[in-house]
Amino acid sequence: MTPFAIAGVQMHVSALHSNVEAMRHRIEILMARFPWTQMVVFSELAPYGPLDQFAQPFPNDALAQFQDDARRFGIWLIPGSMFEKRPDGRIFNTSVVINPQGEIVKKYAKMFPFKPYEQGIASGTDFCVFDVPEVGRLGLSICYDIWFPETTRQLTSQGVEVLLHPVLTGTTDRDAEIAIARATAAQFQCYVFDVNGLGAGGVGRSLVVDPTATVLHQSAGQEDMFPIEIDLDNVRRQRETGLNGLGQVLKSFRDREADFPIYDRASGADAYLHTLGPLETPKQGSKAGVGVRDPRTVLAEDSRSRADHVTIPAFKGRTGTG
Structure with a gap:
C-alpha cells in the first residue's frame, strides 16, 4: 500500500474582499483536527474571488503566507488559484504547488478559461505534473480544463495518478461537471479531487473519486473539510489489470491502430x-x-x-x- 492523505477544503468565498486569512484559519483548524493530512487543496480563485479586477502580480504577499503555512505544518499546499496580472498586462488564472519546505515547485495557468464568460483571461499552454517523493505523480488542472479530455490524457500519459482539480462552479452545469469528474476517473484510471467553493466561489458539492469511478466522498452545500487517505497502489493495480479486472483503457490507447x-x-x-x-x-x-x-x-x-x-x-x- 502507498497511502497519501489529501484534504479538500470547501469554504465560503467572498467576491469583494480577500479570503486569504480565512483560508489560513481553515488550514489551522484542519491540521488541528486531522494532523495526519499531507496535502491541502482549496477551490478555484479562493484567495481573492472571481473578479479579475483583483488580479495580483506573482510573487505576492498571499503566496508568501501560504508558503509559511506549508512549511509550518509540513504539508503540500494548493491554495486554489488567483488571477495573475503579468508585466505585459495579460491576466491568467494561475495556481501554484507548494511543497512541505515552503517552496513553490510548480505554477500552472488554466488552459481553458470559461469563455465567452471569462473574456479577457489568457490561456496557459504548459501542463502541470509533479512528484511527491516516495508516493507518486500528481497533476493539476483547473475547472473548465476537465471538460477537455485531452488535458487529462496528456497528464496521465506522463504518469499522473492523482488529478487535483480546483473548481469554481456556481452554475446549473454542476451536475454535468460531477459526471465528468467520475468519467475522468474511469477513463484515465486515476483519483480525482474536485474541490468547489461556496458563495461567490460556487455551489459546493465537491467530490473525491477513485480510479474505479467510485465516489469516496461528496460534500453537500455547506462548508466542509474532507481529508481522504488514498492508496496509489490502487491506481497501479487498476491500470495493470483493468478497471475492476475489465477495461485496460490506458494500455488500449497506447496500443491503438488509429490516429486522430x-x-x-x-x-x-x-x-x-x-x-x-x-x-x-x-x-x-x-x-x-x-x-x-x-x-x-x-x-x-x-x-x-x-x-x-x-x-x-x-x-x-x-x-x-x-
Missing part, C-alpha cells in the same frame, strides 16, 4: 466545427443554432474546399436526428 487527424489543425477534419459560429455570450431572444445544419453537407463541401472557405446552406429537412 482532428488534432492536426491543417487537416480539415474539423470542418464542421467552423460552421458553429463565434464563441460569444448568447443574447436575449437569440435563435443561434435553431436553423439546423446537416453535417453531411459539411463533409461533402469539405472534399472540395478548405475548412475556412466552406459555405453551408441551411438544412431544409427534418429538425430531428437520424
Whole structure:
C-alpha cells in the first residue's frame, strides 16, 4: 500500500474582499483536527474571488503566507488559484504547488478559461505534473480544463495518478461537471479531487473519486473539510489489470491502430466545427443554432474546399436526428 492523505477544503468565498486569512484559519483548524493530512487543496480563485479586477502580480504577499503555512505544518499546499496580472498586462488564472519546505515547485495557468464568460483571461499552454517523493505523480488542472479530455490524457500519459482539480462552479452545469469528474476517473484510471467553493466561489458539492469511478466522498452545500487517505497502489493495480479486472483503457490507447487527424489543425477534419459560429455570450431572444445544419453537407463541401472557405446552406429537412 502507498497511502497519501489529501484534504479538500470547501469554504465560503467572498467576491469583494480577500479570503486569504480565512483560508489560513481553515488550514489551522484542519491540521488541528486531522494532523495526519499531507496535502491541502482549496477551490478555484479562493484567495481573492472571481473578479479579475483583483488580479495580483506573482510573487505576492498571499503566496508568501501560504508558503509559511506549508512549511509550518509540513504539508503540500494548493491554495486554489488567483488571477495573475503579468508585466505585459495579460491576466491568467494561475495556481501554484507548494511543497512541505515552503517552496513553490510548480505554477500552472488554466488552459481553458470559461469563455465567452471569462473574456479577457489568457490561456496557459504548459501542463502541470509533479512528484511527491516516495508516493507518486500528481497533476493539476483547473475547472473548465476537465471538460477537455485531452488535458487529462496528456497528464496521465506522463504518469499522473492523482488529478487535483480546483473548481469554481456556481452554475446549473454542476451536475454535468460531477459526471465528468467520475468519467475522468474511469477513463484515465486515476483519483480525482474536485474541490468547489461556496458563495461567490460556487455551489459546493465537491467530490473525491477513485480510479474505479467510485465516489469516496461528496460534500453537500455547506462548508466542509474532507481529508481522504488514498492508496496509489490502487491506481497501479487498476491500470495493470483493468478497471475492476475489465477495461485496460490506458494500455488500449497506447496500443491503438488509429490516429486522430482532428488534432492536426491543417487537416480539415474539423470542418464542421467552423460552421458553429463565434464563441460569444448568447443574447436575449437569440435563435443561434435553431436553423439546423446537416453535417453531411459539411463533409461533402469539405472534399472540395478548405475548412475556412466552406459555405453551408441551411438544412431544409427534418429538425430531428437520424
